[in-house]
Amino acid sequence: MKESSKKGKIHLSDGIFRDNTVLSSLMVISPVIVCGDTLVNATAVVCIFSLITFVSVVIASFIPKRLPYCLRAILCAVISSLVYVPVRISAQEFYPEIIPRLGIYFPLLALNSVIILQTGAKFSKMKKSGMLVSLLSYIVGFDLVMIVTAFVRELLAYGTIDSRVVNADFLVSGMGTSFGGFIFLGLLCGLYRKIRKSVTHGEDSEGEENVSCD
Amino acid sequence: MKAVRRERFVSLDIMITLSALETMAFFYYGSHALAVGLMCMTASLAVEIVSLRLVNRKFTADNLSCVADGLVTALMFSAVMDYRLAVVGTIFGAVIKNVFGGRENMIFSASAVSYVFLLTSWKNRLLQFPQPHTLTGVLDDIKISDLTVSASHEFNSTGKFDFSDFEILLGNFSGPCGAVSILLLIISAVILILRRDISAGAFTGFIGGTVLMACVYPVCGSVSDSVKYTLCTNMVLFSAVYIISDRRISPENNISALIYGFFISVFSYTLTSVNAQENAVVTVSLLLTPLALFLKNVEGVIKNNKNNRNIENKNNKNIEDDKNSEGGETSLERE
Amino acid sequence: MFLVTEFIAILGANLVFTKALGTSTLFASADSWKNLVRTSFIITLFAVCSSAGAYFTDLYTGGSLENFRLVFYVLETGLVYILFLALSFFVSRKNFDRTKKYIHLSAYNCAVMGTVLTVSGSVPEGSLWGYILSGLETGAGFIIASLTMSVAYRRLNSVRVPQSFREFPAMLIYIGIISMAVYAVS
Numbered sequence: 001m002k003e004s005s006k007k008g009k010i011h012l013s014d015g016i017f018r019d020n021t022v023l024s025s026l027m028v029i030s031p032v033i034v035c036g037d038t039l040v041n042a043t044a045v046v047c048i049f050s051l052i053t054f055v056s057v058v059i060a061s062f063i064p065k066r067l068p069y070c071l072r073a074i075l076c077a078v079i080s081s082l083v084y085v086p087v088r089i090s091a092q093e094f095y096p097e098i099i100p101r102l103g104i105y106f107p108l109l110a111l112n113s114v115i116i117l118q119t120g121a122k123f124s125k126m127k128k129s130g131m132l133v134s135l136l137s138y139i140v141g142f143d144l145v146m147i148v149t150a151f152v153r154e155l156l157a158y159g160t161i162d163s164r165v166v167n168a169d170f171l172v173s174g175m176g177t178s179f180g181g182f183i184f185l186g187l188l189c190g191l192y193r194k195i196r197k198s199v200t201h202g203e204d205s206e207g208e209e210n211v212s213c214d
Numbered sequence: 215m216k217a218v219r220r221e222r223f224v225s226l227d228i229m230i231t232l233s234a235l236e237t238m239a240f241f242y243y244g245s246h247a248l249a250v251g252l253m254c255m256t257a258s259l260a261v262e263i264v265s266l267r268l269v270n271r272k273f274t275a276d277n278l279s280c281v282a283d284g285l286v287t288a289l290m291f292s293a294v295m296d297y298r299l300a301v302v303g304t305i306f307g308a309v310i311k312n313v314f315g316g317r318e319n320m321i322f323s324a325s326a327v328s329y330v331f332l333l334t335s336w337k338n339r340l341l342q343f344p345q346p347h348t349l350t351g352v353l354d355d356i357k358i359s360d361l362t363v364s365a366s367h368e369f370n371s372t373g374k375f376d377f378s379d380f381e382i383l384l385g386n387f388s389g390p391c392g393a394v395s396i397l398l399l400i401i402s403a404v405i406l407i408l409r410r411d412i413s414a415g416a417f418t419g420f421i422g423g424t425v426l427m428a429c430v431y432p433v434c435g436s437v438s439d440s441v442k443y444t445l446c447t448n449m450v451l452f453s454a455v456y457i458i459s460d461r462r463i464s465p466e467n468n469i470s471a472l473i474y475g476f477f478i479s480v481f482s483y484t485l486t487s488v489n490a491q492e493n494a495v496v497t498v499s500l501l502l503t504p505l506a507l508f509l510k511n512v513e514g515v516i517k518n519n520k521n522n523r524n525i526e527n528k529n530n531k532n533i534e535d536d537k538n539s540e541g542g543e544t545s546l547e548r549e
Numbered sequence: 550m551f552l553v554t555e556f557i558a559i560l561g562a563n564l565v566f567t568k569a570l571g572t573s574t575l576f577a578s579a580d581s582w583k584n585l586v587r588t589s590f591i592i593t594l595f596a597v598c599s600s601a602g603a604y605f606t607d608l609y610t611g612g613s614l615e616n617f618r619l620v621f622y623v624l625e626t627g628l629v630y631i632l633f634l635a636l637s638f639f640v641s642r643k644n645f646d647r648t649k650k651y652i653h654l655s656a657y658n659c660a661v662m663g664t665v666l667t668v669s670g671s672v673p674e675g676s677l678w679g680y681i682l683s684g685l686e687t688g689a690g691f692i693i694a695s696l697t698m699s700v701a702y703r704r705l706n707s708v709r710v711p712q713s714f715r716e717f718p719a720m721l722i723y724i725g726i727i728s729m730a731v732y733a734v735s
Contacts, residue, residue, distance in 0.1 A: 313714050313719060314710060314719060314722075315704075315707055315709035315710045316709070321705075322726055327726060330729055330730055330733050333733050334729055334732055481557075484550045487550075494734070497733040498730075500726065500727075500730040501730040501734065504696070504697045504727070508696075511703075
C-alpha cells in the first residue's frame with residue numbers, strides 16, 4: 001500500500017517537479033518565451049494549452065499502438081487540430097482579443113510536443129488511470145512555469161501585475177522581449193536544476209537511512 | 215605558473231590604462247563619473263566572489279580581472295549615468311560571464327553584454343551625455359533636460375564633426391566618459407600591444423578594416439576626414455582596445471584574430487553609415503562572437519593535428535633509433 | 550555593404566532568435582556537425598514543401614473553412630511527411646534507419662509549422678514563389694542558428710560551466726544573448 005501510494009506520489013509530482021515539461025524536458029518553450037511576458041497572455045495560453053492537450057491526449061490514447069510511428073503522429077496532430085477548432089470558435093466569441101494577441105502561437109499550442117511526441121513515447125504505454133494523472137501533472141507543470149515566468153517578467157518589464165499598475169519605479173523593458181524570455185528561462189532552468197538536485201539528494205540519503213534501519 | 219602570473223599582470227596593465235581614462239573622466243565630469251566607476255567595480259567584484267563561492271572555487275589574484283571588466287563597463291557609460299542602471303548593467307554582465315564558467319571559459323565580453331543589455335532596456339538614458347567640463351557631484355541631481363546627444367550621434371546623422379584636432383585628441387566632446395580621450399586611448403593601445411596584453415591581430419584587423427571601409431565608402435567630404443572622424447567616434451578606438459582585442463575573447467593566432475577584427479569592422483561600419491547606429495561596434499562584437507569561437511575551434515583542431523603529427527614523428531624516430539642501436543634488430547625480433 | 554544589411558535583415562527575421570521556434574530541435578542537433586547538417590537540410594525541405602502545400606490550402610479554403618485551416622495544414626504536412634519517408638526508403642534503404650529519425654523530428658516541428666502559419670497571413674495570394682521563399686528563409690535562418698549553436702556547443706557543455714547551468718540552461722542564455730544583439734541591431 002505504502003509502495004503503491006509512493007508510486008502514485010511519484011506520478012503526480014514528476015511532471016510538476018522532477019520532470020517538468022518546460023524546465024526539464026525543454027518542451028513547449030516558445031510560448032513561454034514569447035507569450036510569457038504578461039499574466040493576461042499567460043492565462044490565455046495556460047487555458048488553451050491545458051484544454052487542447054488534455055482532450056487531445058485522452059482521445060489520441062485510443063490510437064492503436066500497432067500503427068507505424070508516423071501514422072500515429074499524424075493522427076495525433078489531426079486530432080489536436082480538430083480539438084483546436086471549437087476552442088478557436090469559443091475564443092472568437094468570448095475572448096476575441098486573445099487571437100491577435102497570441103498570433104501564431106495560438107494554433108501552435110495545438111501542435112505542441114506533449115501531444116505529438118509524448119503521447120506515443122510515454123502516455124500510450126501507461127494504464128489509463130496512471131496516464132490521466134501523469135498527463136495532468138505535465139500540464140500543471142507547464143502552467144506553473146508559464147504563470148511564474150509571466151508574473152516576474154510583467155512586473156519587471158511593465159511594472160504591472162495582471163495589467164494593474166504596481167508602484168514599481170525600476171523597469172527593465174528588455175524582460176518583455178523574446179531575448180528577455182530566453183535569458184529568464186535559462187536562469188530559471190538553472191535554478192530549478194539546483195533545487196531539484198538538492199531535493200533528490202536529500203531523498204536519496206533518506207532512502208538509504210530507511211534501508212539501513214530495516 | 216608562467217601563464218597564471220601573466221594573466222594577473224595583464225589585468226594590472228589594463229587597470230593602469232583604465233585608471234588614466236577614469237582620471238580624465240573625473241577631470242571633465244567631476245566626482246559622479248568616479249562614483250559610477252567605483253560602483254561598477256564593486257558590483258563586478260561582489261558578483262565574482264559570490265559566484266566563486268557558489269561553485270566552491272577559490273578567489274585568486276587572477277579573478278581580479280573582474281574589476282577591470284567593471285571599470286571598462288563604467289567607462290562606456292555616460293559620466294552622469296544613474297547609479298542603479300550602472301550597477302544593474304554591470305551585475306547582469308558579470309552574472310552572464312559566470313554562468314558560462316567565469317574567466318576560464320569566457321564566451322562573451324562581460325562589458326559588451328552589460329552595454330547591450332542597457333542599450334536594449336534603457337536606450338534613451340544610456341545615450342544622453344553631459345557636455346565636457348560640466349562637473350557633477352556624487353549626490354547631485356541630474357536633470358535630463360541638461361543632457362544632449364553625443365557628438366558621435368551628430369556625426370552619424372549629419373556627417374559633420376565640428377571639433378578641432380586638439381579637442382578630439384583631448385576628448386573635449388560629449389560621449390561615453392572613457393571613449394572620447396583619443397590621445398590616451400592611442401597611448402594605451404600602443405602600451406598594451408607592446409606588452410602583449412591585448413591581441414595585436416584583432417586590433418590591427420579591426421582598425422585596418424575600419425580605415426579601409428572609411429576610404430572606400432567615405433561618410434564625409436574628404437577621405438582623410440572620413441577616416442579620422444570614424445576612428446574617433448562611436449567608441450571605435452575604445453572597443454578596439456578593451457573589447458575586440460581582449461585575449462580572452464579573440465582568437466589566439468594573429469591571422470585568425472585579424473579576420474575576426476576585420477569582419478567586426480565591416481559590420482559595424484555598415485551599421486554606422488547606413489543605419490546611423492551609435493556605438494554599433496559593441497553590439498557587433500557580441501553578434502560576431504560565434505565567429506571568434508569558430509576560429510578558436512579551427513585553431514584547436516590545427517593544434518591537435520600538429521601535436522599528433524609531432525607524437526607520430528617522435529615514435530617513428532624512436533623506432534629508427536632502436537633499429538640503429540641494435541644493429542638492425544627490431545624490437546619484435548628481440549622479444 | 551548590401552550583403553551585410555541583408556544578413557542583418559535575415560537575422561532580424563530569424564525564427565529562432567526572434568520567435569523562439571525550433572529551439573529544442575536546435576539544441577538536439579547542435580552536438581555534432583553530421584546531426585546539424587542533416588537536421589537543417591530536412592527542416593529546410595519540410596519548410597519549403599509545407600509552405601508550398603499551404604499555398605494551395607489557402608487558395609481553396611476561405612470564408613467558412615477558415616477555422617479549419619489548421620486541420621488542412623496538418624493534413625498536407627502529414628502528406629509531405631509520408632512522402633519523405635517513402636522517398637528516403639526507396640532511395641537508400643541502407644541509410645533509411647538513420648534518416649527516418651530526422652524526418653520524424655522535423656515533421657511537426659515548431660519551425661516548420663510556424664513558417665506555414667506565418668506565411669499564410671503575410672504573403673499575398675497568388676504568389677506560390679512567395680510561400681516557397683518563406684520556407685527557404687526559414688531553412689536559412691535555422692542553418693544560421695544551428696551554426697551559431699554548434700560553434701559554442703563544446704564550451705557550453707564544458708566542466709567549467711556550473712553543473713546546474715551545463716547544457717540546456719547555458720544554451721538558452723547563449724541564444725538569449727545573441728538574440729539581444731540581433732534585437733539591438735535590427
